[in-house]
Amino acid sequence: MPLDPWMFMGKIDAFEKEGTDNVLTKLWEGGIRTIVLGDLILDGHPAFAPNPDCYRDTKTRPPAMPAELAPRARIVADAVKAAKDRGFGVYLHDWGQFQGKCLNDPEYVKYGIARSRDAFEHYPGLNGFIADGPEYGYEIEPEHRSNIFRCFCECCEAKAKATGYDFEAIRLAADRFQGRLSHLDRNVVERLVEVPTGLFDPVDMLLWEPDLFDWLRFKTESILDLLGGMRTGIRQVDPGLHLACGPRTAAFAPLTAYNFRRLSEVTDFICPKFYFWMHGIDGMKGTVYRWAKTFIDWHAWMSEELALKLVYKIFGFTLPGVACLEDLGKPLSGAFFTETVAGEISKAILRVGDVWRIRPWVGLHHGGVRMDASEMSPIMVAMEQGGLKSYIHWHYSDMQPVEWEIVKSFCAR
Numbered sequence: 087m088p089l090d091p092w093m094f095m096g097k098i099d100a101f102e103k104e105g106t107d108n109v110l111t112k113l114w115e116g117g118i119r120t121i122v123l124g125d126l127i128l129d130g131h132p133a134f135a136p137n138p139d140c141y142r143d144t145k146t147r148p149p150a151m152p153a154e155l156a157p158r159a160r161i162v163a164d165a166v167k168a169a170k171d172r173g174f175g176v177y178l179h180d181w182g183q184f185q186g187k188c189l190n191d192p193e194y195v196k197y198g199i200a201r202s203r204d205a206f207e208h209y210p211g212l213n214g215f216i217a218d219g220p221e222y223g224y225e226i227e228p229e230h231r232s233n234i235f236r237c238f239c240e241c242c243e244a245k246a247k248a249t250g251y252d253f254e255a256i257r258l259a260a261d262r263f264q265g266r267l268s269h270l271d272r273n274v275v276e277r278l279v280e281v282p283t284g285l286f287d288p289v290d291m292l293l294w295e296p297d298l299f300d301w302l303r304f305k306t307e308s309i310l311d312l313l314g315g316m317r318t319g320i321r322q323v324d325p326g327l328h329l330a331c332g333p334r335t336a337a338f339a340p341l342t343a344y345n346f347r348r349l350s351e352v353t354d355f356i357c358p359k360f361y362f363w364m365h366g367i368d369g370m371k372g373t374v375y376r377w378a379k380t381f382i383d384w385h386a387w388m389s390e391e392l393a394l395k396l397v398y399k400i401f402g403f404t405l406p407g408v409a410c411l412e413d414l415g416k417p418l419s420g421a422f423f424t425e426t427v428a429g430e431i432s433k434a435i436l437r438v439g440d441v442w443r444i445r446p447w448v449g450l451h452h453g454g455v456r457m458d459a460s461e462m463s464p465i466m467v468a469m470e471q472g473g474l475k476s477y478i479h480w481h482y483s484d485m486q487p488v489e490w491e492i493v494k495s496f497c498a499r
């Protein structure tokens with residue numbers, strides 16, 4: 087079965103550089119029927135001037151748009167109208183919906199809804215919004231921007247109290263977890279990577295450390311409250327508007343407190359990141375590398391092979407053909423796509439149920455080591471064979487001609 091590709095317009099100045107008509111004609115003739123615009127930035131400023139009436143109930147003030155950007159902003163607004171007139175679906179990705187740092191800031195939902203209302207006024211006919219995240223961290227590397235041991239700020243404390251969690255207990259559980267990961271017992275690790283495990287092994291661990299489970303539950307519920315609150319507010323702006331979000335792929339999602347099943351109840355669809363590259367923001371190989379490297383840094387006895395086996399055990403997948411850290415910089419093997427990627431697709435479908443509610447982001451890099459375009463077709467084959475129907479290509483202005491040919495060749499039209 088062919089796929090329904092959506093195209094992410096990651097640089098909205100593409101319309102002024104190439105001409106709106108040229109861009110839309112190219113995409114339509116290539117079989118694209120939905121575009122995702124984002125992030126709504128022109129020269130570091132928002133692409134529309136805020137309507138202060140939308141922000142009457144928010145403490146956060148929206149950023150102004152310099153007057154000289156008005157003609158360029160008009161091109162973007164006209165492009166949205168032209169796309170709608172041609173029959174494209176149009177979504178926004180990261181539309182300036184939050185200015186703060188913590189997802190438990192009560193201002194997040196209020197401001198997010200206000201910003202969505204404002205955006206909808208500027209771009210009438212929008213189909214909806216796709217948030218990047220919001221999520222908790224997923225890296226154990228100290229000082230990484232996505233550190234899993236954050237956040238424990240005053241907003242999190244207030245949220246924990248309001249939702250019945252013992253904030254101090256979950257903070258200490260996170261501390262103990264970090265302590266355990268950084269002081270692993272060699273015999274335990276060597277046994278763990280070989281022993282078969284099933285569904286109830288994580289249950290066994292969480293029964294041993296119930297506060298750790300409370301920490302994960304707290305994070306999951308705060309994300310559901312945030313997205314559920316935003317969707318309710320966005321539906322009040324217009325009942326037809328959709329809200330989607332972008333978790334990491336199934337293997338990493340629980341770590342970031344994303345439960346695909348419950349997430350599907352508060353969003354219209356989810357866009358897991360099928361990002362597999364090395365380094366950068368944030369590919370599967372990059373995360374595997376950072377976890378394995380950090381384990382090695384923390385434990386003088388840890389070999390690269392054992393560290394990788396441990397990471398595979400933790401996340402429930404393997405990278406076939408990767409036995410040392412240097413291998414992560416090489417192209418992925420065929421077995422990776424037919425086994426690991428296929429496994430991630432199956433897991434997502436198992437958790438969500440409806441394949442139309444899963445629309446992965448697919449790209450070859452975001453910083454880091456760019457994957458070869460030849461690695462793109464096997465991802466598409468795995469999606470087709472795994473039963474997925476649609477995906478979002480990252481992204482139009484970064485796309486090489488060979489990538490565009492691959493997108494078109496798998497297209498339903």
Ligand SMILES: [Zn+2]
Binds near residue numbers: 188189240243
């Ligand atoms: Zn916080």
